[in-house]
Amino acid sequence: MRAPATKDILLQVEGVSLAFGGLKALREVSFNIRKGEIRAIIGPNGAGKTSMLNVINGFYHPDQGSITFKGLTRPEMRPFEAARGGIARTFQNVALFKGMSALDNIMAGRTLRMRRGLLWQMLRYGPAATEEIEHRNRVEEIIDFLEIEAIRKVPVARLPYGLQKRVELGRALAMEPDLLLLDEPMAGMNLEEKEDMSRFIIDVNTHYGTTIALIEHDMAVVMDLSDRVAVLDHGLKIADGTPGEVKKNQAVIEAYLGVAH
Amino acid sequence: MIALGQFLEVLIGGLMSGVLYSLVALGFVLIFKASGVFNFAQGAMVLLAGLALVRSLDLLVAAGFPLWAAIALGIGFAALIMAITAWLVERFVIGPLVNQDGLTLFMSTIGVTFVLEGASEMIFGSDVYPLRLFPTDAWFLFESVFPGGILVNKLDVWGGLIAGTLVAGLAIFFQRTKIGRALRAVADDHMAAQSVGIPISWIWFVVWLVAGLVALVAATVWGTKLGVQFSITFLALKALPVLIIGGLTSIPGAIVGGLIVGAGEKIAEVFLGPSIGGGIEYWFAYVLALAVLLVRPQGLFGERIIERI
Amino acid sequence: MLYREAGQFKTTYAEDMAVFPIRQDRIALAMLVGVAFIGVPLLANFHVWPFSSDYLLWAILLPFLVLALAAIGVNILVGYCGQISLGSGAFMAIGAYSAYKLGTGVHIPLSWLGFAISIPALPMLASILLGGLAAACVGVLFGIPSLRIKGLYLAVATLAAQFFFDWVFLRVPWFTNYAPSGSVNAPELNFFGLVVSTPIERYLLCLSFVTVFAVLAKNLVRGNLGRQWMAIRDMDIAAELIGIRPLYAKLTAFAVSSFITGIAGALWAFVYLGSWEPLAFSIDRSLQLLFMVIIGGLGSIMGSFVGAAFILILPIMLNLVPTQLGVPLSTQTITHLEFIIFGSLICYLLIKEPHGFARLISIGKEKLRLWPFPY
Numbered sequence: 001m002r003a004p005a006t007k008d009i010l011l012q013v014e015g016v017s018l019a020f021g022g023l024k025a026l027r028e029v030s031f032n033i034r035k036g037e038i039r040a041i042i043g044p045n046g047a048g049k050t051s052m053l054n055v056i057n058g059f060y061h062p063d064q065g066s067i068t069f070k071g072l073t074r075p076e077m078r079p080f081e082a083a084r085g086g087i088a089r090t091f092q093n094v095a096l097f098k099g100m101s102a103l104d105n106i107m108a109g110r111t112l113r114m115r116r117g118l119l120w121q122m123l124r125y126g127p128a129a130t131e132e133i134e135h136r137n138r139v140e141e142i143i144d145f146l147e148i149e150a151i152r153k154v155p156v157a158r159l160p161y162g163l164q165k166r167v168e169l170g171r172a173l174a175m176e177p178d179l180l181l182l183d184e185p186m187a188g189m190n191l192e193e194k195e196d197m198s199r200f201i202i203d204v205n206t207h208y209g210t211t212i213a214l215i216e217h218d219m220a221v222v223m224d225l226s227d228r229v230a231v232l233d234h235g236l237k238i239a240d241g242t243p244g245e246v247k248k249n250q251a252v253i254e255a256y257l258g259v260a261h
Numbered sequence: 262m263i264a265l266g267q268f269l270e271v272l273i274g275g276l277m278s279g280v281l282y283s284l285v286a287l288g289f290v291l292i293f294k295a296s297g298v299f300n301f302a303q304g305a306m307v308l309l310a311g312l313a314l315v316r317s318l319d320l321l322v323a324a325g326f327p328l329w330a331a332i333a334l335g336i337g338f339a340a341l342i343m344a345i346t347a348w349l350v351e352r353f354v355i356g357p358l359v360n361q362d363g364l365t366l367f368m369s370t371i372g373v374t375f376v377l378e379g380a381s382e383m384i385f386g387s388d389v390y391p392l393r394l395f396p397t398d399a400w401f402l403f404e405s406v407f408p409g410g411i412l413v414n415k416l417d418v419w420g421g422l423i424a425g426t427l428v429a430g431l432a433i434f435f436q437r438t439k440i441g442r443a444l445r446a447v448a449d450d451h452m453a454a455q456s457v458g459i460p461i462s463w464i465w466f467v468v469w470l471v472a473g474l475v476a477l478v479a480a481t482v483w484g485t486k487l488g489v490q491f492s493i494t495f496l497a498l499k500a501l502p503v504l505i506i507g508g509l510t511s512i513p514g515a516i517v518g519g520l521i522v523g524a525g526e527k528i529a530e531v532f533l534g535p536s537i538g539g540g541i542e543y544w545f546a547y548v549l550a551l552a553v554l555l556v557r558p559q560g561l562f563g564e565r566i567i568e569r570i
Numbered sequence: 571m572l573y574r575e576a577g578q579f580k581t582t583y584a585e586d587m588a589v590f591p592i593r594q595d596r597i598a599l600a601m602l603v604g605v606a607f608i609g610v611p612l613l614a615n616f617h618v619w620p621f622s623s624d625y626l627l628w629a630i631l632l633p634f635l636v637l638a639l640a641a642i643g644v645n646i647l648v649g650y651c652g653q654i655s656l657g658s659g660a661f662m663a664i665g666a667y668s669a670y671k672l673g674t675g676v677h678i679p680l681s682w683l684g685f686a687i688s689i690p691a692l693p694m695l696a697s698i699l700l701g702g703l704a705a706a707c708v709g710v711l712f713g714i715p716s717l718r719i720k721g722l723y724l725a726v727a728t729l730a731a732q733f734f735f736d737w738v739f740l741r742v743p744w745f746t747n748y749a750p751s752g753s754v755n756a757p758e759l760n761f762f763g764l765v766v767s768t769p770i771e772r773y774l775l776c777l778s779f780v781t782v783f784a785v786l787a788k789n790l791v792r793g794n795l796g797r798q799w800m801a802i803r804d805m806d807i808a809a810e811l812i813g814i815r816p817l818y819a820k821l822t823a824f825a826v827s828s829f830i831t832g833i834a835g836a837l838w839a840f841v842y843l844g845s846w847e848p849l850a851f852s853i854d855r856s857l858q859l860l861f862m863v864i865i866g867g868l869g870s871i872m873g874s875f876v877g878a879a880f881i882l883i884l885p886i887m888l889n890l891v892p893t894q895l896g897v898p899l900s901t902q903t904i905t906h907l908e909f910i911i912f913g914s915l916i917c918y919l920l921i922k923e924p925h926g927f928a929r930l931i932s933i934g935k936e937k938l939r940l941w942p943f944p945y
Contacts, residue, residue: 057811083813097804099869100797107794108801112813114794118822124789129584132793136583175812299722357921364654365920367722368864371857372916379909387902498853501726543737547730554719554727 009068010035010179010211011056016065018051018235025051027235028065033179038205039213040222040243043232044255049215050092052232053181056213057089058082070178084112086178090185094164096156102167103152106142109174110135142170146200162193169200173208180204182214186221194218198225223247231255271531272524277417279523280424281486284479285500286507286515287427288472293509294435295444295468297363297451298355301370304497305377306473309346311480311489312385313339315392336477343473346377351466359451359461378494387491392484420482424516427478432512444468448510502550508563517561522546589788606777611770627769634882635776636838641862641874642787643830648860649868650791651823652803653716657728658831658859660735661705663851665832666839667745669701673757674747694760698836705832706825713824717817732853739848753847756840772841779837783830788871790826799823800869831859864916867928876927884908 011033018026026048033039041049054060056067058077066073069085077087088109096105114135120128143149146166151159156167165185172180185201186194198221204210216222222229223243231239231246233255239246246252285303292300300306317338321331354369435441447454447464455461483493499522507518526545534541553560578593580586590596610631614621621627644658675691692700712731716724739745746754759766759775766775790796798819801809806816839846858881866877888904888911899907923929 059807059811079810080813080815083811089811091808095805095808097801097808099804100800104797104800108797108809108814109812111794111798116794118790118795118826121793121795122786122790124793128789128793132587133583136587140583171812354917354921361920363721364652365924367654367725368860369917369920371860372913372920375909375913376917377913379906379913383903383906383910387906498729501729505723505726537741540737540741544730544733547726547733551715551727551730554723555715558718558723 008035009033010070011213012068013052013056014066014068016052016055016062016067018048018055018060018062024235026055026062026232029232029235029237030065031230031237031240033211033213034228035211036205036209037211037227038201038225039211040226040229041213041215041232042217042219042222042229043238046234047232048235049232050183053089053183053213053215056082056179056181057087083175086175087181088172088175088177088179089181090165090168090172090183092183092187094161094168096164096168096171098157099155101153101155102148102159102163102170103139103143105156105167106139106170106174107135109171110139112175139170139174142173145173145203146170147196162189165189165197166200169197173204173210176208177210180210180212182212182216184215184217186216186218194221201225267531268528271527273413274417275524275527276520277414277421277523278527279503279520280417280421280516281479281482281519282496282500282503282522283516283519284420284424284427284475284482285497286503286519287424287431287512288475288479289500289504290507290509290512290515291431291472291475292468293448293504294512295448296355296465297448298366298370299363299509300373300472301367302350302374302377303472303476303500304494305374305381306343306346306476307480307483307497308489308491308493309377309381310339310343310473310477311392311484311493312381312390313342314477314480315390315484315489316385318392319390339477339480340474343477344470347466347469347473350469351462355465355469356462374494378491382491389488389490390484391488392481416482416485423478423482427475428512428516435512440464440467499546502546505550505560506553508560510564511560511562514560514562522549525549587792589792603781607774611774614770614773624769627773630882630886631773632769632776632842633838634878635773635780636834636842637859637862637882638875638878639776639780639783639837640831640834640859641866641878642784642871643827643832643834644859645863645866645868645870645874646787646791646799646830647823647827648863649870649873650796650803651799651820651827653713653820653823654721654725655728655827656725656853656856656860657712657730657732657735659851659853659855660732661709661828661831662835662838662855663735663739663848664705664708664828665698665701665835666846666851667701667739667754668704668832669697669836669840670754670756671745671747672700673697691757693762694757694840695762698833698840701836702829702833705835706829709824709828709832710821713821716820716824729853732856736848736852739851753845754839755845756843759840766841776837776841779833783833784871787826787830791871795819795822803869861912861916863926865912865919865926867926869925870928872931873926873928876931880927881912884911 009032012030013032014030015028016026016030017024017028029048029052041052043049051060055062056077058079058081061076066075067077068074069077069082069087097108100108114131116128116131120126143152146169148163148166148170151163151167156164159167169182169185182201186197189197201212201214202225205212214226226243228241229239229243229246230237231249231252233251238251238255239249241249285307288303288306289300292298292303314335318331318335321334322328326334350373354373355366358366358369435445443454443459443464444467446457446459447461451461454464480489480493483489483496487493487496500519503515503518503522505518506521507514507516526542529545530539530542578591580591585591590599610621610627614624614627617623640658640662643661644655647653647655647658672689672692673694676687676689678687680686708731712728715727719727740752743749746752759772761775766772791799798809798814799822801812801814802816802819802823809819810816835851839850843850862877862881863874864877865880866875867873885904885908888899888907892899919926
């Protein structure tokens, strides 16, 4: 039973433009994400999808436009503000900390919620140890949820790609985000792995109530999972609506089939 | 007129010694431009080249060869040693580390530094060996304008000419030749360059060889000035701030940086030194580099570093 | 067979997170601590072999302990946080000279303001700890640029620190209390009334310091701050996006690292050398510490000890072994051989095992767990 998407808007991007030198990555793109929904952003390669996520995250700063998150409007986001505000994300090329184990990577996601300072941690015995165990408990819940108990102590560099993506999802979940941005979470996976990942995404949305925005190329997945879809092409938004509506949209069909314009 | 004369003398002297730093810095820039590796061992390479040259020279002269033949053979021998070194370093250190990050490669060059220093001294000896390849006396310029004239060292002038020629030659090499383009491709992305068929091992051997020859040239000038000895490696360390100021990827930057550092530290030493206790030369270059880093991290002529995720 | 974990179950996360989760390791550690704190002083007191003379204690164990502590400091910065530093010698110097000034009384006449700052000579423990604090403050200062400057650029900046402080302690006579020779004698090592002078006492003093700080360091690196450091090291962009503040992480790394290195510097000067010159903390020392950390293992507290031991023992071996074999080597040759061996080892380790001897040891332990079975 999917969590019903509410009408409240969690994130709104308004007229966002972004250019790299002469290359216009985004051209006055506006759309919103409602609280509790699963929103897909799709489009052919180079459409600007990852750039859009990077703007929401604060990694890129738009040349024009504004971002409204949880009611606060601002011209650009800063990475730390995004994180603290409850935005988490995963990356196309897995951005895990290669020198640490899976468990440590996910524990790193709890940083914002760990209060005990340097001196307590040096001592360890007492408040810092208690806090460490408390967060370990939460992280183990996530590990159970993602079914990666067996590999928690393995250095992530040694894990196969599919498991790395799951660990990365775990790290994002550890932040207990309000908005989860997933950049091609199913890239490079076989059918079974995709089914697992789809299940996780739906579960995250249902059990934790997390709003999810995802970029994905697999159309079947997108149509199945998402509540609403935004379609980008060459930096412009060419369609926005439910999966059914978007599938029938002429502009979308042309974009994907590569009709010259 | 005396103060101006003295200032000019110090300035010219500083500029000239700056050129010497530039000669070493050039080797750094070459390797960095072509392989993305920051070669801490450049100074050790200067030492090795110098030792190979001076020892073979002494041996040949003692064996009765005429000076010109000894010099030619000595330079040939030193060049051969640098070629062997380049091959060994590429085969055993840089090659195996081809896909590692910059920091690991940098630390490996620290390892190479020590191996080269230890080996070269063990094989060629660890005394101070004077080298007589250039005239070392001085001209006195503008004697009519300034009392006593301005002292300009002939050796320094030779150094300047050589550096200038090297820069021009290397610039042409990088911009115009096929190998130069390949080198730049390799510096940008090792794996991509490999995948378009650029033979990385060969390229890196060439790079280190050229850097070794540049080190040899630097060794001839330095060696004449100071004698070939272990402390040359420390002076080579001075080339690091030169690179920071000039920009790690810029050949003209190495020259300009060297001039700035050379002139700057001499002037600071002579005019500021007495009030602070002297010895400013020791750290002036580094603090200057630090200041430049804070204001313009890529140096005067370097390329901006863009991070992608 | 001997080194099996079978039957050792962890029922709480606390047990799972313990530093030495395997019982055999804990026993080994207890034995090591026992030998170090009780066995060694006992044997040395009665001059039992190998402590027949003071040589082992004075020339090997003492420098080993202090340099291992310094290596822990360097490892935190370079190994855990990934910030390369070629200036650790300078931080040792700052610790030593600050402790010296505080231990002999500080007097700064500010005649243009009309008064003077005068601090009486502080007790030894306070001087040493405050010396470390001074080093930490300077460390933070040099860490501030690390947000904009990365990698090798940072290395050059740390070289600036190294050479600048070399010069400061050489040329500014205030630091050496205007000693004409430029070299300095340590004040009396008086800890709450107990005077430390004999080799055994010095050894125990250093051992105590090292044990305490190794424990504190280990606690830090396995907690949240350690994870933040390693995240910055591995991918600082991603770290920022999960809520880690790069400036905080880097500055704390510089601060903690310099603090520990500074204390090691004070111990080196006061307890080991007794009297010293700025040369004791030159770039050679910085490179030596870097080597210890690379060879011993980047990102490993134990590795710092292993690296320090190796770097100290090799020259002695190079001296002893050929002599025993009847072919004594000159000191020059030994130095050259040292260079070649250290350099080659660094290259070899970086290629084959970037985590140094510490990783090789833990791989060995993995094999030992299975022994006598191959897998």
